[in-house]
Amino acid sequence: MSGVSNWLATRWLALPGFAHSTVFILALTLVLIVCVAYLTLWERKLIGWMQLRRGPNRVRLFGIPHTEYIGQPFADVVKLLIKEIVTPARSNKVLFRLAPAITLIPAFAAWAVIPIAPRFAIANVDAGLLYILSLTSMGVYGVILAGWASNSKYAFLGAMRSGAQIVAYEIAMGFALVGVLMASGSLNLGTIVDHQRGAPFHWNLVWLFPLFMVYFIAGVAETNRAPFDVAEGESEIVAGFHVEYSGMGFALFFLAEYANMILISALTSIFFLGGWLSPLDGYLPAGSAIRHVPLLGLVLGDGTHWLAAKIFFLLCVFLWLRATFPRYRYDQIMRLGWKVLIPITIVWIAVEGILIWFRVGPWRV
């Protein structure tokens, strides 16, 4: 047994660097796609429970008893795959096909720099935060192109709304990240997580609480989720920018939206909730006996599972918001973005500067 694993380990280490990256990329993409599939199911179930409904409760996994609703995502995928893809008349064919891909690619590509485990990211880029910002700012092209290429009034209205909204909230998001930058003095996401080490009291959440709120709200707006989903606005413009898409084209937009939700949750947990750091970090001394208990020590220590737990919590908040709040009016969205969120971030950046100058708080500058 150990002979086989040894052989595998030497083989693995002998592979060139790009082969390692390819394997990691494939693994991460697969995990993400499965997560997206089950997030759609979890959304329908959770919102169902919140609104005293049952949610999906029909599709079993291969007919195995007691697996009601587990097979739902697969049924949805198969249904969408075998549907006809309708291309509207006088639409721009190339851009119409390209738009879903343009929305999807940044949502996945951004994961390259995310530290998914202690001191591990697929690409440990020094300017990781800038990379994230520039990639997430590209997602809007898919929406705008989809709306324009569809040659449809509803789609175009949705695209215009979404474009203006994303540009407005991106500024608030960027300013919130300036605060994170000031706190950790680095653009590297791994270093940002490392600088929150100590105890939950050292997480950016505590000292940058207003920025955390702004970042998360702006994140909800960036992903066009309720209560900021005027880009889709079923009651006014049918389905907004993807009204003309059917079958897999629609599925790709759906996939991108959920992948973006997971991405925003991951980024929020890394920037403000300590990423893969364990919340018991400061309370378990390094040499304490409990760290050496076989399974418990692993669970209580740092690791990917804590990052996953934080992401899951934030995703539930996303769904909770959707189940609770009515849709914002468009002028209210614009007012919130420009006149509330941006001033809050600017004020808090100034406050943070003063705190750092007088060394109040856990800054390591």
Add this chain to the structure above:
Amino acid sequence: MLVAVLFYTFATILVVAGVGVIISRNPVHAALSLVLCFLTSAVLWLLIEAEFLALVLVLVYVGAVMVLFLFVVMMLDINVEELKRGFTRYAWLGWLVTAIVVAEIVGVIVQRRLGLDVTRGAVPLPADYSNATELGTALFTRYAYAVELAAVLLLVAIIAAISLTLRRRRGLKLQDISAQVAVRASDRVRLVKMKAEPRS
């Protein structure tokens, strides 16, 4: 070797996209070609290890400027015929500008001492070298006044743009959102206690 292959691949895409900006008939296609231009030039900057500038180029130009550009181009109904009317009249000016730009580019490339030998690639920097830190240190120490002047200039430009476009007509019925938010139920609804009507 790999760097050279990457350079020529992306340089070719850049040139093709640049030509596409000029020759495409559809203005939206032209704007999208320009986006592709920015992206490929960001990749070229990455190849010479200027990752900060490359990412900022994508962030500012692709993420913000071109989105607004695309917006305007999509909303406007551009009449291509009208745009092309003065083509021959202004062609000499175009040729003149082209000649000057080409002369400038050749002048820079011929000057070997500027170190612009593209085929050799950049000298690899040490692993702990951070582009962002170096730039930040230079900007906020040596060029601090210049940066602040530029910031003030931008602020003036923003205020000017807003004051030029912000026109208040008389009799405009605008919503005062803070008044709407501050409203209480007692301002809008009055509960009246009434005696029940006697049954007839």
